[in-house]
Amino acid sequence: MQQKVSIKDIANHVGTSITAVSFVINGKAKEKYISDKLAAKIRKAIDELGYQPNLLARSLRTGKSNIIGFLVDDISKPFFSGLARAIDEKAAVHGYKIIFSSTGNDRERTTEILNIYQERRVDAYVAALAEGLENEIGGLIGGEAPVVLFDRYLPGLDADYVLTDNFWSTAAATQHLLDNGFENIAFITIDTLQQQMLDRLRGYTEVIDRSGKKQEVLKIKYQDSEHATQLIKAFLQKNSHLDAVIFAANYLTMDGLKLSRTGDEGLLQSKGVISFDDFELLEFIRPSITAVEQPIEAIAENIIQLLLKKLAGGATAKTAKPVVINLQAKLNVRQSSKPQNAQS
Amino acid sequence: MQQKVSIKDIANHVGTSITAVSFVINGKAKEKYISDKLAAKIRKAIDELGYQPNLLARSLRTGKSNIIGFLVDDISKPFFSGLARAIDEKAAVHGYKIIFSSTGNDRERTTEILNIYQERRVDAYVAALAEGLENEIGGLIGGEAPVVLFDRYLPGLDADYVLTDNFWSTAAATQHLLDNGFENIAFITIDTLQQQMLDRLRGYTEVIDRSGKKQEVLKIKYQDSEHATQLIKAFLQKNSHLDAVIFAANYLTMDGLKLSRTGDEGLLQSKGVISFDDFELLEFIRPSITAVEQPIEAIAENIIQLLLKKLAGGATAKTAKPVVINLQAKLNVRQSSKPQNAQS
DNA sequence: TTTATTTGCGTAAACGTTTAAGTTATTCGA
DNA sequence: TCGAATAACTTAAACGTTTACGCAAATAAA
Numbered sequence: 001m002q003q004k005v006s007i008k009d010i011a012n013h014v015g016t017s018i019t020a021v022s023f024v025i026n027g028k029a030k031e032k033y034i035s036d037k038l039a040a041k042i043r044k045a046i047d048e049l050g051y052q053p054n055l056l057a058r059s060l061r062t063g064k065s066n067i068i069g070f071l072v073d074d075i076s077k078p079f080f081s082g083l084a085r086a087i088d089e090k091a092a093v094h095g096y097k098i099i100f101s102s103t104g105n106d107r108e109r110t111t112e113i114l115n116i117y118q119e120r121r122v123d124a125y126v127a128a129l130a131e132g133l134e135n136e137i138g139g140l141i142g143g144e145a146p147v148v149l150f151d152r153y154l155p156g157l158d159a160d161y162v163l164t165d166n167f168w169s170t171a172a173a174t175q176h177l178l179d180n181g182f183e184n185i186a187f188i189t190i191d192t193l194q195q196q197m198l199d200r201l202r203g204y205t206e207v208i209d210r211s212g213k214k215q216e217v218l219k220i221k222y223q224d225s226e227h228a229t230q231l232i233k234a235f236l237q238k239n240s241h242l243d244a245v246i247f248a249a250n251y252l253t254m255d256g257l258k259l260s261r262t263g264d265e266g267l268l269q270s271k272g273v274i275s276f277d278d279f280e281l282l283e284f285i286r287p288s289i290t291a292v293e294q295p296i297e298a299i300a301e302n303i304i305q306l307l308l309k310k311l312a313g314g315a316t317a318k319t320a321k322p323v324v325i326n327l328q329a330k331l332n333v334r335q336s337s338k339p340q341n342a343q344s
Numbered sequence: 345m346q347q348k349v350s351i352k353d354i355a356n357h358v359g360t361s362i363t364a365v366s367f368v369i370n371g372k373a374k375e376k377y378i379s380d381k382l383a384a385k386i387r388k389a390i391d392e393l394g395y396q397p398n399l400l401a402r403s404l405r406t407g408k409s410n411i412i413g414f415l416v417d418d419i420s421k422p423f424f425s426g427l428a429r430a431i432d433e434k435a436a437v438h439g440y441k442i443i444f445s446s447t448g449n450d451r452e453r454t455t456e457i458l459n460i461y462q463e464r465r466v467d468a469y470v471a472a473l474a475e476g477l478e479n480e481i482g483g484l485i486g487g488e489a490p491v492v493l494f495d496r497y498l499p500g501l502d503a504d505y506v507l508t509d510n511f512w513s514t515a516a517a518t519q520h521l522l523d524n525g526f527e528n529i530a531f532i533t534i535d536t537l538q539q540q541m542l543d544r545l546r547g548y549t550e551v552i553d554r555s556g557k558k559q560e561v562l563k564i565k566y567q568d569s570e571h572a573t574q575l576i577k578a579f580l581q582k583n584s585h586l587d588a589v590i591f592a593a594n595y596l597t598m599d600g601l602k603l604s605r606t607g608d609e610g611l612l613q614s615k616g617v618i619s620f621d622d623f624e625l626l627e628f629i630r631p632s633i634t635a636v637e638q639p640i641e642a643i644a645e646n647i648i649q650l651l652l653k654k655l656a657g658g659a660t661a662k663t664a665k666p667v668v669i670n671l672q673a674k675l676n677v678r679q680s681s682k683p684q685n686a687q688s
Numbered sequence: 689t690t691t692a693t694t695t696g697c698g699t700a701a702a703c704g705t706t707t708a709a710g711t712t713a714t715t716c717g718a
Numbered sequence: 719t720c721g722a723a724t725a726a727c728t729t730a731a732a733c734g735t736t737t738a739c740g741c742a743a744a745t746a747a748a
Contacts, residue, residue, distance in 0.1 A: 023737095062703085088446065097443050280598075
């Protein structure tokens, strides 16, 4: 019971060859002309001896580890851990396991992790990387193992992506506020070249421009949370005519909410507020805040489907053009029109 | 560049045996009498050809996969994903990788996952399991691979545990409220036999009893969030003399906070509130809520240390008595004494 | 009856390592 | 000067699989 039983043990126990055993294990009994009688005996022995295949040996032989490497900033961020769970479950159905790591946005750590993934012979990579790390992952693209990136688009990288449609989502959010009678809508973002942030900004500006209203954008040079809160405070105090605010990222929403700490919650109290990225917190906050929710399940599903296609496709899939999938986010409305300021 | 280079390739390139190459790779050059000259040539070739060891092959040969299986309810829960990150980082230092799965508290899924872990020949298990799953993991204890459980103590299972000291932590929380002048402190928990919940309750009752005050306990037969909120509401309305409440779990705190949805936030507004388990949300909530924070880093560190000891120890460690480590939680005070109702 | 095909199974090589057990040449102590 | 120790390597087996190939018996075709 203690020592592991191998195919050889089964073969000896039944009095046959390891080949025969291997064939029935792999469901090739018919195909490989193993008689029903022998197959039955083998299956019985497998049961009795409690045989469990050694996946390491199998991987070595087949060249497929059935492991997917998952790489993000920080696995403990809700979006990432939620996605990790979804991907893990979907991957398990197809016999894959996930190993994960957090880069902490550190270049050295990232190369190190990718190196380990290669040594472990992962079959595929799933990653969300910050700009500046294009080169580290770039070397992998077009290689043996397929790579699918998500969440962040890196303009320099011609890879397969599964993204949230940032442009569309912010446009919809902005339109939502307009439809509900808000007149002076501000957009608070960070000063960056990150593609997804630019897309979000564009979603806002285009809708505002089309409406003939005035753009009110605060671009924060992000240092830390305290500082951001101060800038937001100053911005809102100065522009007292604003009646709605869109925060372009969840941490910005948080920084905004931290105004309550200094007793400045009034600055947001009477306004329409939309947060990009939904989080549990928002269910409890007063006044209620509408949020753009990333479609985690859909993202996971698309990533896995893409990977499976590439893993199955072999050479054909490898030369295929990169795919970029844009998924529409959901607007979780918790606050309706301006006048009533009602809560749904 | 495309095809993987093996030890054999290095050996051929240098004109030596694979044994020699293997020795220098494993840093046994001196010990195994490889001349500095040859070692240097080998190292050069390794660099030039970009050799990366095949960890699958190594694992097969050595019998050590250097993989740790991590098993929890739901990896997307903040406590678990936080711990996952911490463990991953600490394990990486020692050359271990983590694979994880979410059981969803499902028995079949749990056995299935454990089976997969065994097939993958994980070197060790880290798990937080709900009661009822004792048997599934029980079979592993005392086997080849060490098992460390955390978060939940399962009375039937004689295993190694790393836990938060629930008794001590609730006692401290209760004492904190007493010290700050609260007189009528309620304890809201669920109706269960879960050891950690019983410990928390005991922490409360013992301190209350010693103080000569009256116990006010609500045990909820948990069905769903809505229902729990209703029960809490009724309880607080009926016992209007209460001036403080301790929620024994984070989801109970949430259910309590949901009173604001029906406009009943007044029921908590004027009271002292402590939540077991801290979460981001609590930084924003008014009135501010003090919370017991689980020491994630310490838990991770203790788990890894325990595992390493057992992995290194071999037979001696296997026969050793199970270790139960109780770590003290931190009380994050966000609210001080009763009179002022001030916010820190 | 002979030949070809199908059925049923076993032999052995390979995947990329590690490592016990050689082998040869050199140094050394007496 | 000669066995013994040391230094510098190599040979080959093993880890547990998968799978190409080979071979014999049974069946079908001619």
